[in-house]
Amino acid sequence: MYWQETIGRSSLRFIGVAGVGTLIFLLLVAFGLKRIAYKDNNQRATAATGKSEFRGDRAFETLKKVVAIGPRPPGSPEAETLRQLIRSEVEAAGLEVRVIPFEADTPLGKRSMANLVAIVKGSQDGIIALSNHYDTKYFEEFRFVGANDGGSTAAWMIEMARALGPMRDGRTVWLIWFDGEEALRDWSSTDSLYGSREMVRHMRKTKELADLHALINVDMIGDCYLGIFRDAGAPSWLSNAIWKVAAELGHGRHFLAESRIVEDDHMPFRLAGKRAINLIDYEYGGSQLEHSNTWHTANDTIERVCPASLQAVGDVIYHALPAIERALDAQARLN
Numbered sequence: 342m343y344w345q346e347t348i349g350r351s352s353l354r355f356i357g358v359a360g361v362g363t364l365i366f367l368l369l370v371a372f373g374l375k376r377i378a379y380k381d382n383n384q385r386a387t388a389a390t391g392k393s394e395f396r397g398d399r400a401f402e403t404l405k406k407v408v409a410i411g412p413r414p415p416g417s418p419e420a421e422t423l424r425q426l427i428r429s430e431v432e433a434a435g436l437e438v439r440v441i442p443f444e445a446d447t448p449l450g451k452r453s454m455a456n457l458v459a460i461v462k463g464s465q466d467g468i469i470a471l472s473n474h475y476d477t478k479y480f481e482e483f484r485f486v487g488a489n490d491g492g493s494t495a496a497w498m499i500e501m502a503r504a505l506g507p508m509r510d511g512r513t514v515w516l517i518w519f520d521g522e523e524a525l526r527d528w529s530s531t532d533s534l535y536g537s538r539e540m541v542r543h544m545r546k547t548k549e550l551a552d553l554h555a556l557i558n559v560d561m562i563g564d565c566y567l568g569i570f571r572d573a574g575a576p577s578w579l580s581n582a583i584w585k586v587a588a589e590l591g592h593g594r595h596f597l598a599e600s601r602i603v604e605d606d607h608m609p610f611r612l613a614g615k616r617a618i619n620l621i622d623y624e625y626g627g628s629q630l631e632h633s634n635t636w637h638t639a640n641d642t643i644e645r646v647c648p649a650s651l652q653a654v655g656d657v658i659y660h661a662l663p664a665i666e667r668a669l670d671a672q673a674r675l676n
């Protein structure tokens with residue numbers, strides 16, 4: 342054949358190496374495409390069987406009410422309607438609620454915003470905060486209801502208030518709903534995290550920041566295909582405590598070994614020297630392709646959120662609280 346006569350031995354060797362290289366390349370592409378294209382069925386949350394006081398079905402019913410309000414961008418009447426819903430539900434569970442209003446300068450002008458804090462009074466000194474954002478990203482072009490992004494955690498936190506109740510043994514727990522997590526225009530250090538940045542300022546002023554022992558932020562945890570990345574910036578003892586409880590409760594497949602760094606409401610606290618972790622499902626729908634079709638789109642609707650996912654994260658955090666406290670106590674003994 343022609344090519345055998347014209348190419349030498351070294352060229353043949355080159356073709357051989359190139360052939361193996363191409364094969365490896367094609368395999369990698371196929372693997373990558375599979376990861377991008379298909380939902381990770383392993384991450385599909387199933388039974389909403391509770392392993393704590395937290396009830397995923399009840400959280401989901403609350404989420405329906407949240408989504409029915411419509412888009413809830415900062416400063417909107419809908420944001421105020423949601424604040425009233427949070428307040429009435431949480432007060433009905435017997436918890437004290439603080440509203441902390443503030444004005445924020447945004448690329449769209451001044452906006453009135455407010456953070457909410459529900460307090461579970463502890464028997465011991467110190468505060469552990471569970472936080473989330475309740476605002477939805479403002480889009481002019483389409484109706485964004487943020488069932489998962491903004492909605493899921495706002496409802497999840499209301500259910501956590503019901504599960505924990507007004508008092509507990511151990512540290513005081515603050516349940517925080519931040520306003521203005523989303524950028525009004527494009528994400529930047531000044532156009533994002535309005536509520537959490539304000540909260541750090543507020544807690545410095547009231548001197549409560551010194552009492553804050555740890556903060557656990559949750560975001561987008563209602564995804565039916567639930568997969569929460571490890572937070573590469575979090576203290577390892579804190580993620581280990583949570584991941585261990587997840588494995589013990591049989592929710593290990595939703596708490597991934599892979600880690601990511603995602604800028605979120607925990608960041609201002611971390612910058613202030615506080616121990617903080619972000620629990621986020623940053624692959625909405627169980628694949629990168631689904632994520633790009635749903636995240637910050639009109640497809641972020643209630644059909645893509647599952648009570649079982651809310652339940653899984655609820656169970657894990659409910660049981661992780663005492664584990665985190667034991668780890669904090671052990672550290673305090675060392676110091």
Ligand SMILES: [Zn+2]
Binds near residue numbers: 478
């Ligand atoms: Zn968002």
